Amino acid sequence: MTSTHQQMIARRKKLLGAAYELFYQDPIHLVRGEGVWLFDAQGRKYLDMYNNVAHVGHCHPHVVEAVSKQIATLNTHTRYLHDNVLDYAERLSGKFPGELDTTMFTCTGSEANELALRIARTCTGNTGIIVTDYAYHGNTKAIFEISTADIPRDEIPPYVATVPSPDTYRGEFQGADAGERYATYVQDAVDELAIRGVKPAAFVIDTIDSCSGVVQPPTGYLKRVAEIIREAGGLFIADEVQPGFGRTGNHFWGYQAEDLIPDIVTMGKPMGGGHPIAAVVCRRDLVEKFAGQSDYFNTFGGNPVSCAAALAVLDVIEQEDLQENARVVGEHIVKGLRRLAIKHPCIGDIRGTGFFIAVDLVTDPASRNPDSQLAKSMVNQLKDNGILIGSIGPYANILKLRPPMVFSQENADYMLEIFDHVLCQGTSD
Ligand code: PMP
Numbered sequence: 001m002t003s004t005h006q007q008m009i010a011r012r013k014k015l016l017g018a019a020y021e022l023f024y025q026d027p028i029h030l031v032r033g034e035g036v037w038l039f040d041a042q043g044r045k046y047l048d049m050y051n052n053v054a055h056v057g058h059c060h061p062h063v064v065e066a067v068s069k070q071i072a073t074l075n076t077h078t079r080y081l082h083d084n085v086l087d088y089a090e091r092l093s094g095k096f097p098g099e100l101d102t103t104m105f106t107c108t109g110s111e112a113n114e115l116a117l118r119i120a121r122t123c124t125g126n127t128g129i130i131v132t133d134y135a136y137h138g139n140t141k142a143i144f145e146i147s148t149a150d151i152p153r154d155e156i157p158p159y160v161a162t163v164p165s166p167d168t169y170r171g172e173f174q175g176a177d178a179g180e181r182y183a184t185y186v187q188d189a190v191d192e193l194a195i196r197g198v199k200p201a202a203f204v205i206d207t208i209d210s211c212s213g214v215v216q217p218p219t220g221y222l223k224r225v226a227e228i229i230r231e232a233g234g235l236f237i238a239d240e241v242q243p244g245f246g247r248t249g250n251h252f253w254g255y256q257a258e259d260l261i262p263d264i265v266t267m268g269k270p271m272g273g274g275h276p277i278a279a280v281v282c283r284r285d286l287v288e289k290f291a292g293q294s295d296y297f298n299t300f301g302g303n304p305v306s307c308a309a310a311l312a313v314l315d316v317i318e319q320e321d322l323q324e325n326a327r328v329v330g331e332h333i334v335k336g337l338r339r340l341a342i343k344h345p346c347i348g349d350i351r352g353t354g355f356f357i358a359v360d361l362v363t364d365p366a367s368r369n370p371d372s373q374l375a376k377s378m379v380n381q382l383k384d385n386g387i388l389i390g391s392i393g394p395y396a397n398i399l400k401l402r403p404p405m406v407f408s409q410e411n412a413d414y415m416l417e418i419f420d421h422v423l424c425q426g427t428s429d
Pocket of ligand 1: 107109113136137239242268278
């Protein structure tokens, strides 16, 4: 580690305090981004396979231009009329079936989920929330309570019930009926809440359950769960903060893997291509009921500059056909990884679609025991070899590949070559 890095780390600790985390044993100091590439202060470049916020690539010229023009013209808030706000809401509702026609803006995914819970609780009159047991939905108080990956078990409040993530690799159910069987846990959670005197307001799910290890809900799961929660008087909330905006390749939203219309959809991260904008999209009748009891205003949420960024992101996704790019190049990555898995038995499973791919590292394929040490080592070694990825899951043994949507087949081949090289080195610490 250079002395400049050591000084910066000490300065950060002094200025930002103890709660802030840094990636990598030897953290990197990034100064510039372009497309799928990031550059550090020493001029080294890194292929970015981690940052989903820079959805259409770092500093995409169309997004930069749109934001620059708008910030040089006017920035206010949603209490004035502005075309950007309306144009964006209109374009966004075009990405949903007719029922989901109302957009409310926030700045972060946490705020979007917080608002979704408020709407659900107001509209149902209930308080209970059901979530998967290793989920992350954000950092506000109400959302921390349902972020079961972070909150200590004994602090989960009685109005929150958890269900196992529908993991068909390491979980209890793996066959063709896994979706149906995992969904029965949601009925159990409804019953458990009833024993505690609580009725459910909502079931909330990250539609590709990222924190649980990039778990793709098995066929039928989401649809059946939506039926169960509605029968119990609650709403189905799809958290699209990570899978949304075409990342899964096959669909624009993760929930579309099933024939299902959520009651509320939340989104954020990739929406503004790096500019903070997030939203709740839901049914008009829900917002009307909510508005009967509560006004809504968010100073920065949906301001004209943020909406300019978000409009430009949608333009690029459509003009550059990035959802299809994610599908095609994502398939290419998965095929390449499957070839590597034949050579490297530490790769227990490869799952995901589009640009949301997980490599599950195991000590041996038969036991499927998670190899957390290897994952940690690989994340650091890949960084040393110029590739940025992250690890995830309850055991942090799963490599998460989630590149900007402009990632090309050539980038994929380069990544696979380095991946092979690093796998051949094994654990380095
Ligand atoms: N939901 C999911 C699924 C997320 O991954 C995140 C962020 N990692 C959030 C919500 C919260 O978003 P934000 O950090 O913008 O508040």
